[in-house]
Amino acid sequence: MNRKNIPAKNIAWALGQTLYFIILTLAFTRPLYRQLATHVAGSLGDNLYFIWQIGWFKQALFDLGQLPLRSNLLNFPYGYNLATTEIAPLQLAFAMPFALSGNYVLGYNVSILLTFVLAGLSMSCWVQHLSGSRMAGLVSGTAYAFLPYHMAHFLSGHLNISAIQWFPLFFWGLSGMLTEDGKNRRNIWLAAAGLSGIALTSQYYLYLTALVSALILLVYFLFLRRERFLEWRLWKQFLITGLISLPALAVGVVPYMLVHEGAGLARTLADVMVFSASPSDFLLPFTRQFLWGKWVGQHFSRDLWNEATLYLGLPLTVLAVLGYAKRRKSGRQLLFAVFLTGFISSLILALGTNLTWNEQAVAFSASSWLAKIFKNEQRLITLPGYLFFKYVPFYAIMRAWMRMGVLVLMFNCAAAGLGLDWLCRQARKPVHGTWLGLAALALVLVDFYVKPNSLSEVQPREVDLWLAEQPYGGQVQLPLKQSYEEAALYYTLYSQKPLIGVIRTFPSNRYFELEPLLRNFPDETSLAALQAQQLTYVVLDEKVYTVDNAFIDRCEALGMHFAVEMDGQAVFILPGADD
Template structure:
């Protein structure tokens, strides 16, 4: 059923698996399609390390650690990419993650629903399957998940977070090494999907263990130390080879996010209680509340919404649950909620100036100053709210038609989570890429405006024209690029052209329809005697940089 729902929520993607990805934007989705192509291409066609692309950020080379490498997709899915191509492999990964998130949450809900402390010792009762299905649907089709499918491939793999929690909760009850093995595998795959998730788990799993309430028994138990060693070995073997490039970047001081940037992308308490901001019936009104500024509300702020159905049932469930697992889950949610608010408290994008724990963590924890979006901690709030909502739904057992009521509530949940037909974008070369590919000799390319160069699509287009580019893209790279090469901000001034010439740039591409907010006009470019207009292909004007 989760598979069918995934196909419905992403329709018509299933009809275009080889040619399109979910949009509506061309952004990070194109970046990760490129990375899924680049890794097998580097390994098996060029025979070089995929961790450094020599022809991106030319002539220096581009370490992929400037952004998410997401090895769970780019490396582990290499056989699939070779078999079906990078576009289809990307889409299959998106669909599979939604299905697996629903299924594993279903299993976790069944486990939590067996708690003898729930409903006066009766667990979820005969309606537990319907309640567990609801939990899986609430999580898999949450606002967080449905925003991530538009391009955040590393963050869509929330099923590994659920697997880790299943393993931890089982181990706390059994102390079996096979459950510790599950923790290690779940944690490692979470980390290999996104280092964000590794950072979150490092902070939140100890909270779960402490709140579970058996620390005095755990510390002297040798099974605890065997389990820690086993988990540590698994994580080291699976993750260390992919962590080393990031350690190098961090040592160079190149993995730091400015404080104001980290604060901008933090969540607000209001974001949690607003309904789905992309639902066709009420989404526009919600966005005007959550984003009272000109322009569209960024997708990142739409990911935090719990949804009113889940929120209401979750409040009921909060009051009806007790015991070690539920207590641990609630504390995990509380800590995740506080961290999701970022370094300083805001309300509805209005800064309140109150420092929060995330600000202290940026000062004292390794890698914490590299976190760009603290709001992503909200996934753990959503995970807990979904489980609690399942227990809230279980109260409907008192009704004779409990199955029909549960079906109706689940249908209401899915309707409120639905964003309409998925907007697809074609993954294909631009006419200018085909023209560049036909040009003889080896030369480098620059793109303006800078926002067009420092973007996911610009990375993908290198796959088609196969020419060196002097720019790149990733989580940290746009900050570094502007900081390292401020003269490029003065294009088309001579100092910017001098630097480009030293990098063997022959052609400068100017995206005509994106010049509205740039400090220069197309007339300024035409007036620069060192730039000769060669050709215009659709929105791309091509200029040759003269000696």
């Protein structure tokens, strides 16, 4: 074979793979491709907050010429530090070219759809490198890109959690350092690229990566390659990886830590117990699977589907088990030991603080022998995650332990590719191996394929466009709960009137202080409470308030001015604000 043809063939394969994953992405997320600029998949919720982030970053950087970490559009009049929750700056960067034209929805959709393509490519390249088989890489990449976990978070609007594409790069580099003797610059750059991507995407994922990596290293140095513990060449690779990743770690982590350190934002055990994954979550197919998903939803509790969808995949798991069983014959004992350690560590973390089954906590009777082991009033079977929750720094800030199952799924996908590679090599003729690979690909696609997704239109209200033309002033959306919903945050991009609310993940004390005072609006108590917040505009949802002549008279008797009524919203101006 002419060596000059090899790069050309590699380029053709890379382009073909990319096109393949683009086509599959459009198929799995259908019919979103028809309305990318105006709609999002699933219901409106967290997706609106990420669209708001995209819009605010664009406005801050390109219109106002300021750093976007703090916004004056929320938490009026104090402003809002975006590091209070996850920012996902890298995903925002992917959206920015489209946001520059003012189409924030298009930017969001392109950014989240890109996670499918990049996830497939990163896993495919990793497994192809390990096995030398393009077919094995393609099957693993397909499975990883379109995991039900990925689809669930895509439909939930979790732009940060959907960005699973960086894990294969990091663990490709890390596992290479641990299984390949000698220094390999490729492993350093892969691990650094993956770690940087994770740091600039999700603090959940960064924390998970650090924990699982530490557990892998602990097992590696204690049981697998104890002699390498004092090997400077290995530690030098870790050090260089950290130094290369340092800028991304600083950007992604430091603001978050400064906000949360000593801020009292740790969760209570009661808040997080419900988010402990159940073993059944890894066994149950996605409720949106096009053949048997509906049956799963009818016979099992899937109320937390957006977090608890952790299905491993039956064909995929069979291949992974096969790969593990044949690890000695394939010369991959150490690699599979690393995979298994990561798999088990992630599984333990995902199971959370206590054992559950079918989204219900498993409790024992007071007379059970388990009562002598697990001494707690709720009679729950506590897991290692409970100790992490109590004693590991920053662990209690997190909530959805189920998300830690993503690495269980990642290691399963990688192992499945190696299992398929071994199986295909047993074929007498190469064409038979190809057919085996295509059959495995078809089984994975059938197992994961979903029915068409619902779409939701994203657009500002008429009242927001009206507010944009009014003098500057703070606003509140009543009932107060709506001021803390993602939709209200999104609307500020167009009204340009700062909102009293913030993201509801960590509601401020101000909400709990104001909410009882505003229940009987309009009255003197609610008026005084609103004026104390230096607000100008009160926007009322007419689905909750009957804004008739009598209601308007009561407001005007208190000194408020009725401004406008449109789009199911009524706007009043507080006394003194329009002078």
